[in-house]
Amino acid sequence: MEPTLSQYLLVSGALFAIGLLGVIVRRNLLIIYMSLELMLNAANVALVAMSHFKGNLDGQVMVFFIITVAAAEVSVGLALIVALYRKRQTADVEDLATMKL
Amino acid sequence: MEGTLFNLFASLAVLSALLVVVNPLSRNPVTSAMFLVTTMISISGLFVLLGAYFLAAVQILVYAGAVMVLFLFVIMLLDIQETARRKLNLVSLAMGLLAVGALFLVYKSSIETTYGDQTEHHEAAADSALVEAIPPKVGSTQALGQALFSAKKGFILPFEIISVLLLVAMVGVILLSRKEPR
Numbered sequence: 683m684e685p686t687l688s689q690y691l692l693v694s695g696a697l698f699a700i701g702l703l704g705v706i707v708r709r710n711l712l713i714i715y716m717s718l719e720l721m722l723n724a725a726n727v728a729l730v731a732m733s734h735f736k737g738n739l740d741g742q743v744m745v746f747f748i749i750t751v752a753a754a755e756v757s758v759g760l761a762l763i764v765a766l767y768r769k770r771q772t773a774d775v776e777d778l779a780t781m782k783l
Numbered sequence: 784m785e786g787t788l789f790n791l792f793a794s795l796a797v798l799s800a801l802l803v804v805v806n807p808l809s810r811n812p813v814t815s816a817m818f819l820v821t822t823m824i825s826i827s828g829l830f831v832l833l834g835a836y837f838l839a840a841v842q843i844l845v846y847a848g849a850v851m852v853l854f855l856f857v858i859m860l861l862d863i864q865e866t867a868r869r870k871l872n873l874v875s876l877a878m879g880l881l882a883v884g885a886l887f888l889v890y891k892s893s894i895e896t897t898y899g900d901q902t903e904h905h906e907a908a909a910d911s912a913l914v915e916a917i918p919p920k921v922g923s924t925q926a927l928g929q930a931l932f933s934a935k936k937g938f939i940l941p942f943e944i945i946s947v948l949l950l951v952a953m954v955g956v957i958l959l960s961r962k963e964p965r
Contacts, residue, residue: 683785683786684785684786685785685786685789685832686898687898688894688895688897688898689789689793690829690833691894691898692891692894693793693796693797693829695887695890695891695894696797696800696887697796697797697800697822697826699883699884699886699887699890700797700800700801700803700804700883701800701804702883702886703804703805703879703880703883704803704804704805706875706878706879706882706883707804707805707875707876707879707880708804710810710812710863712812712815712854712857712858712861712863713803713804713812713815715854716803716815716816716819716854717803717804719819719846719850720800720803720804720819720822723822723823723826723846726826726838726842727826727829727830730829730830730833730835730838731833733833733835734833734834734835739926739927739930740930742835742837742838742927742930743927743930743931743938745835745838746838746841746927746931747938747941747945749838749841749842749845749846750945750948750949751945751948752845752850753845753849753850753949754948754949754951754952755952756850756853756854757853757952757953757956758952758955758956758959760853760854760857761955761956761959761960762959763857763861764857764860764861764959764960765959765960767861773861773863
């Protein structure tokens with residue numbers, strides 16, 4: 683039996699919710715960043731599922747662009763985390779509550 | 784067959800995503816990164832089931848390969864000491880669970896309203912007929928390339944902008960992670 687579109691969307695929603703939970707609950711910057719990646723991938727699953735079930739390739743093209751932008755975003759974000767760690771010696775968001783470095 | 788594979792990949796993806804975020808056994812970022820790799824591979828399995836073979840390959844290459852190597856590299860570079868387990872803020876945990884659970888329930892019920900039971904079979908039949916009408920178009924790498932680069936309806940300008948964005952990101956990363964000159 684072939685899975686339906688709503689099943690794929692449900693999986694995508696579950697992944698997105700888990701990623702959001704990670705961003706809200708966890709305090710480690712690196713794990714928050716991984717949860718952000720999870721949310722991006724949930725959106726990708728929804729787009730590819732839509733593209734498959736509607737017979738339109740635009741969704742897959744958009745996922746292609748999202749993957750590229752996500753790769754660039756990861757590199758910049760991790761460089762920012764490394765720079766922050768050099769200044770403050772911590773990767774815990776509760777220690778990073780001031781706007782001043 | 785397809786249903787079994789879908790169940791396998793979907794449950795694996797959701798389970799390992801949960802283990803990325805709330806792992807009861809370990810709070811080590813390396814464990815989370817490893818489970819994130821599992822999630823990415825299961826998601827690429829879902830892409831294969833959806834006929835997006837090129838994207839499945841790219842997902843494994845970029846996420847399970849490049850991005851996760853970068854994550855592990857930074858985790859080991861920072862070498863964060865296992866900080867004394869801080870008191871978990873129960874209020875924020877409960878609030879986060881509540882908000883996320885409510886969001887998911889809203890999303891789920893909206894899906895169920897849109898693709899409800901009585902219309903589901905009809906809709907699925909129509910969709911599969913639609914997919915069968917254009918079988919070679921969806922999914923194959925050639926079709927994706929044509930959709931990307933066709934002169935009339937292509938995405939050539941966004942593609943070029945993406946390449947500039949990658950260059951900017953590269954320069955920015957080098958600038959950010961450089962040691963400050965004294």
